[in-house]
Amino acid sequence: MDFNLTSEQEALADSVARFTARDYTFEARNRLIGEGTGLDKRHWQAFADLGWLGAGLAEDAGGYGGGPVENMIIMEGFGRALVLEPFLPVALVAVQTLAALPPSTLRDMLIAEIVAGDAIVAVAHGEIAARGAPDYVETVYEGSRITGAKSMVIGGHAASRLIVSARSPEGLGLYLVDPAASGISTRHYRLLDNQHAVDLAFENAPVLETLARPGEGEAVIAAGLAHGLVGVSAEAVGAMDAAIRMTRDYITTRRQFGTTLSTFQTLQHRMADMLVEMELSRSILYQGIASLGQSGVQCTRALAAMKAIVSSAALFVGRNAVQLHGGIGMTEEYAIGHYYRRLFVISGQFGGESLHLKTMAGLSQSFWTEPTSRPSPIMA
Amino acid sequence: MDFEIAPEDQAFRAEVRAFIAAQLPPDIARRGQHDYHSARDDVRRWMRILNTKGWSAPHWPARFGGTDWSPLRKYIFQDELRRARAPVLDRCALDLLGPVLCTFGSPEQQARFLPPILNGDAWWNQGFSEPGSGSDLASLRTRADLEGDHYIVNGQKIWTSEAHYGDWIFALVRTDQTAKPQAGISFLLIDMKSPGIVRRPIWSIDEGLSLNEIFFDNVRVPAENLVGEPGQGWSYAKFLLTHERTTSAVVSHTKRDVDQVRHLAAAARSGSGVLLDDPAFAAKLARLEAEVIALEWSVMRVLHAAENDAAGNAVASLLKLRGSELSERAALLAAEALGDHGLAVMPDPEGNHILHHDGLSPGLTDDEAIGVSAKAMFRRATTIYGGASEIQRTLIAKSILGL
Ligand SMILES: Cc1cc2nc3c(=O)[nH]c(=O)nc-3n(C[C@H](O)[C@H](O)[C@H](O)COP(=O)(O)OP(=O)(O)OC[C@H]3O[C@@H](n4cnc5c(N)ncnc54)[C@H](O)[C@@H]3O)c2cc1C
Numbered sequence: 041m042d043f044n045l046t047s048e049q050e051a052l053a054d055s056v057a058r059f060t061a062r063d064y065t066f067e068a069r070n071r072l073i074g075e076g077t078g079l080d081k082r083h084w085q086a087f088a089d090l091g092w093l094g095a096g097l098a099e100d101a102g103g104y105g106g107g108p109v110e111n112m113i114i115m116e117g118f119g120r121a122l123v124l125e126p127f128l129p130v131a132l133v134a135v136q137t138l139a140a141l142p143p144s145t146l147r148d149m150l151i152a153e154i155v156a157g158d159a160i161v162a163v164a165h166g167e168i169a170a171r172g173a174p175d176y177v178e179t180v181y182e183g184s185r186i187t188g189a190k191s192m193v194i195g196g197h198a199a200s201r202l203i204v205s206a207r208s209p210e211g212l213g214l215y216l217v218d219p220a221a222s223g224i225s226t227r228h229y230r231l232l233d234n235q236h237a238v239d240l241a242f243e244n245a246p247v248l249e250t251l252a253r254p255g256e257g258e259a260v261i262a263a264g265l266a267h268g269l270v271g272v273s274a275e276a277v278g279a280m281d282a283a284i285r286m287t288r289d290y291i292t293t294r295r296q297f298g299t300t301l302s303t304f305q306t307l308q309h310r311m312a313d314m315l316v317e318m319e320l321s322r323s324i325l326y327q328g329i330a331s332l333g334q335s336g337v338q339c340t341r342a343l344a345a346m347k348a349i350v351s352s353a354a355l356f357v358g359r360n361a362v363q364l365h366g367g368i369g370m371t372e373e374y375a376i377g378h379y380y381r382r383l384f385v386i387s388g389q390f391g392g393e394s395l396h397l398k399t400m401a402g403l404s405q406s407f408w409t410e411p412t413s414r415p416s417p418i419m420a
Numbered sequence: 421m422d423f424e425i426a427p428e429d430q431a432f433r434a435e436v437r438a439f440i441a442a443q444l445p446p447d448i449a450r451r452g453q454h455d456y457h458s459a460r461d462d463v464r465r466w467m468r469i470l471n472t473k474g475w476s477a478p479h480w481p482a483r484f485g486g487t488d489w490s491p492l493r494k495y496i497f498q499d500e501l502r503r504a505r506a507p508v509l510d511r512c513a514l515d516l517l518g519p520v521l522c523t524f525g526s527p528e529q530q531a532r533f534l535p536p537i538l539n540g541d542a543w544w545n546q547g548f549s550e551p552g553s554g555s556d557l558a559s560l561r562t563r564a565d566l567e568g569d570h571y572i573v574n575g576q577k578i579w580t581s582e583a584h585y586g587d588w589i590f591a592l593v594r595t596d597q598t599a600k601p602q603a604g605i606s607f608l609l610i611d612m613k614s615p616g617i618v619r620r621p622i623w624s625i626d627e628g629l630s631l632n633e634i635f636f637d638n639v640r641v642p643a644e645n646l647v648g649e650p651g652q653g654w655s656y657a658k659f660l661l662t663h664e665r666t667t668s669a670v671v672s673h674t675k676r677d678v679d680q681v682r683h684l685a686a687a688a689r690s691g692s693g694v695l696l697d698d699p700a701f702a703a704k705l706a707r708l709e710a711e712v713i714a715l716e717w718s719v720m721r722v723l724h725a726a727e728n729d730a731a732g733n734a735v736a737s738l739l740k741l742r743g744s745e746l747s748e749r750a751a752l753l754a755a756e757a758l759g760d761h762g763l764a765v766m767p768d769p770e771g772n773h774i775l776h777h778d779g780l781s782p783g784l785t786d787d788e789a790i791g792v793s794a795k796a797m798f799r800r801a802t803t804i805y806g807g808a809s810e811i812q813r814t815l816i817a818k819s820i821l822g823l
Contacts, residue, residue, distance in 0.1 A: 076778050169689035171759045176691050192760035229780045230765045232793055237764070239782055296556035306810050362625075362800050366554050366808065367579040370624045370631070370801045372775065377625035380800065385763045392756065394700045 043326070049113055052106075055090060056117030064121040066375050078124040078236040079198050088157025093131045096267070101139040102151040108267065108329045112274040119278025122382050124234055126162065126195025130154060132271040134161045137203055137214070137264030138251075146216070146249055150201070162199040164190040164217075164240055165261055172391020174265050179242065181206035181213055181254065185223070186242040194389075196238035197228045203251060204242070211255030215247040222246070233382040266332055269343045269390050273325045273350040276386045280318040280354060283361040283379040287311065290365055290376075301364070310360055317353035324349045341403055348396035351387040358383030425492075432493055436500040443469050444506055452505035453787040454768045457628060460543065460585045462507045467540025476538045477514050479664065484522050484530060485538045491723040495666065502672035511667075512581070513537040513544035517590050519663045520607070520656050524648035533588075533609065547577040547591030547610070547634065548657065554579075555811050557592070558601040558654065562636060564593035564608055566643060571595070571608060573616075573639040579805070583619055583632035584773075586612045592657055595650050607653035609645040616640070624801070626794040627765060629773035661807070665736045666723060668806060669743035671716045677750035678709050683788055684757040695757055708753060711746055715739070734820045741812040744802035755796035758784075762793050 045053065063083060072080055087093050096111035097103020111132055118127060135154055138161075141147045153159035168191040170176035179188025186206050196202065202217045219226065223245035226238050252260045288311060291301035301307055324346045331342030358380035362369035369376050387393070444452075448462045470476040479494045480486025489497070518537060521530055536542035553560040562575025573593060583589070589610050596604035610617075616639035622631040648656060682705065688695040695701050718735050725732025755762035766781045767774045768791045784790060803809040817823040 073776075076776075166760065168759055168761070169691060171690055171695075173691065192763070227783055229782045230776070230778065231763050232765055232797060236780075295552075296554065296559075298556075304810070306813070359800060363803060363808070366804055367549065367631075367801075370798075370804065372623040372625060372627065381625060381797065384797070388756070388760075388763050394704070394756075398700055 045109075045113070049109060052095065052110060053113045053117065056092075056114055057120075059086060059090070060117055060121035060123065064123060066378075069122060069124065069378075072124055073234045077198065078230070078234060079126065079195075083123075083125055084160075085157055087125070087127060087131070088155070092127070093157060094135070094151075094155035096132065097135055097139055097151070097155070101143075102148055102155060103135075103139075108270055108332055111267065111271050112325070112329065115271045115274035116278035116281075119275035119280075119382070120282040122233070122279065122378055126160070126198065126235065128268060128271045128275065129162050129193070129195040130160055130199075133163050133264045133268040134203060136267035137163055137260055140260040140263035141214075141251055147251070150216075159201060160195065160199045161201045161203060162193050162196045163203045163205075163261070163264055164193045164196065165203075165205045165265070166191055166193070168239075172388075172395045174262060175258065177205050177207050177212055179204070179206040181208045181215065181247075184247055185244045186215060186217065186247060187244055188242050190240045190242075192231075192237045193240060194231070194235055194237045196226070196240065197236045201248075202240075204240075204247070205257055205261055208254040210253075212252075212257035212261070213250060213254040214252035214257040214260060216249040216251055217242075217245065217247055231385050233378070233385040235385070262336075265390065266339060266343055269347055270325065270328050270332065272386055272389050273321065273328060273346055276350050276354045276383065277318060277322045277325055279379055279382050279386070280314075280321065280357040283357055283376060283383070284311065284314050284318060286376055286379070287314070287361045287364050294366075307364055310364065314357045314360055317356050321350045321353045337403065341400060341407060344396040344399035345407065346396075347390060348393050348400065351393040351396065354383040354387040358387075429490075429492055429496065433496045433500060436497055437504075439473065439475075440500060440504045440506060443473075444504055445469075448507060449505065450787065451770055452507065454770070454791045457630060457768075457771065457773070458507035459770075460582075463509055463543075464540040466507045467509060467538070471539050476509075476540070477518055479515075480518050480534075481522055484518075484534050486522075491666075492720075495719065495723055498667070499672040499675070502676050505676065510537070510540075510543055510582075512546045512590075513542065515664045515667055516546055516660045517544050520590075520647060520660050523659065524607075524652075524656055526644075528644065529609070529647065542587045543582070543585045545580050545583045545586040545589040545612070545634075547580055547589040549579045550576055551578050551633075555808055557657075558605070560592055560594060560605065562591065562593050563597065564595050564606065564641065566595070569643045571641045571643060571646070573608070573610065573636045573641055576633065576635050578633040579622075580632045580634055581630050583612075583634055584621055584629065586619075588612055589634070590647075592653050595646075595653075599651060602654040603651050605653040605657075606650045607647040607656045608641060609647065610636075610639065610641050614639045614641065623775050624798060626798040627767065627775040628771070628794060628798065629775075630798075666719045666739060669715055669719050669739035670747050670802075671712065671719050671739075671743060674712050674743070674746050674750050675716070677747070677754065678705070678712055680788055680792075681705055681708070681750060681754045681757055684754055684786075684792070687786060688757050688759060695759075701757070704753060708746065708749060711742075712750075715742055715746060718742075734816075737812070737816045737820055740807060741809055741816070744806070744809065747802045748796075748799040751792070751796040751799040754792045758789055758792055761789070762796070764793060766790050766793055768794075 091104050092114050094103035095106045099105040138147050138151050202219050204215050204217045223243045225241045228238050294301045328343050328346035331339045361376050362380050365376050368374050467476050478487040482488045550560050564571040564573045591608050592605050593608050594604050595606040616637040618635040620633045621629050685696040690698050722736045761782045764782050
């Protein structure tokens, strides 16, 4: 084990921090919100130019040779600055879903286009009735057509291609779909944290290509979602850390009763609890990353444990960051409320605490009694 | 002890329920399904209907247009209003200012200010908090200097709820710069149309507008608008904050919210079934419901306690603390019930105060679901306003436990 970043990883973290310091000030972010798409094309080009869209992808899959740690570094930095662009759904979920497919000209071309910043591809998998459960899909594939509905496809409003999961008698398949095709209606909306998403309804919609044949889709989508879970947890850690720092700075300057708020013990203890939640989230994030190389049930359990902890920590830290700010924390024009809104959304994204506890509760053995358990390196 | 509600009180509840059912205009009732930030026009219309029945301020003394109902009946009345989701009335005027004027106001002030409140004609704001004075309210700096028969007001108030509607504001102002902090404060009624007043809206994290800040620049206020004695404003404010001991529990609101969660969860799909049948969610809802029941029975204890009963005071002190926590939790659970859509911005299509008119929302058809996520965000404030939870806990520790 080694919990230190390599020098390349340090450099990546620095470069993310430089980008957000320059392009993602609170004011710049507010302007982007006002523009109404949550996506600045120049930012996306920068993600491509800096190699971030392929940073977490192995070289033989068309990336730059990194792995989940690189994604973690980027997502943590994005969490600190509340980056709005759909980086996670595209560069983590879609790319890793594609990377889990057997190599093919089509797959390699799609990955290359995404990594170059030329295509935005989103995975349309979640459904409203699934409530975050990865294996619940009602959408059906029959005779080269898709019928059903997908919900909260973040970044779907900007996608040029969709990877849609759908069921046939043989199991789950994955299909490449043109979102502008006939038979698809789209409902575009904004999330509380100002990310953009779409709900999609498919009525005999045509597919462009089959990416994973019926029955082969489950494992592929699971790989993409696993990276999404890890990425969103890293984002949560970054947002929590930033919110904690902001709150600490605020209470050391805000005066009431002739002294700074930071002198009140109850607030000191609250901040200590917030820090504890954030650090535990980071710890369980590391084990989540470690689990990515493990077998099905181990990985399932590890990621469920991770997201259960992160979901509740995100809510706790976000709520209390506002609480300790008092009235000013409730305002749109002050940053801390935006951290709460992001942490609130993260807490429910890919399923909330309840879902992941249910997943764990459904497994028969404890984490550490797994008979096949073995120490596992962090994937780099 | 007798824990039964008397048949007469049951009959009273039925009477109130029938009145509301017959009188609440259907369009207002429909907007009430969205259930947050009632529009001013709806409030005014509804106040006038209540007023014709003599019911717009039942908790005021009868000689000022209130009723002689028992505390329990006043509670039942409010409970029925919430149950029907009638507009949320002008609480500042009815619950805060009204009792102060009834008790400390001059006969002229009572005659001038109370009737317009009863008829929904005058909307009032509470001008206490300032940028530098929130929890530490006694440090407030807005000053009012007597010049002839006018006070000249200078300073700033902030977080003033619904001030964009306000016709009048009751403000705490410093009239004596030399006295001890609490002793220099007076209670002043200010016409919001006075020259020198500037209001600025403050958008909140629910993307809604209820908060404002108000600047006073040499605002002239007739000296007759000072309530009671100069320098006594602090004691009137304390009276106001403790007078209606039970409303801060917002228990009737939260009962409504529990029903709303149940409704949403019964309609929300979860796998091949509905969310309400999911044991994990059902247990969360049950837990919330149990806590609301405990809260309501706490309210009952306070309603039936004598003025200076020690046990009554102890339980009264928990109402705001626990009531505000449950209020937020109910709103969070409602958002959770909506699943993915509980994370989406869903502005009330009929709401007049929306930050981004981008028309983007998941387009829910169930009226009950609209505004749910915004409410979850706004309710973050419940443990901040009206005495933050940290302050409430200190009060309990000090005044009840003597620590
Ligand atoms: C939605 C909303 C509506 C409001 N409406 C009105 C209104 O209509 N009229 C009006 O006058 N005001 C209104 N307020 C203001 C409200 O009363 C204040 O926000 C509240 O008193 C807290 O003050 P503050 O915001 O300055 O926070 P601060 O007093 O700065 O408190 C910040 C944090 O520090 C904590 N803290 C402060 N002192 C202590 C201490 N001694 N020990 C431990 N912890 C402490 C607080 O609990 C809080 O968590 C409203 C506020 C909100 C959010």
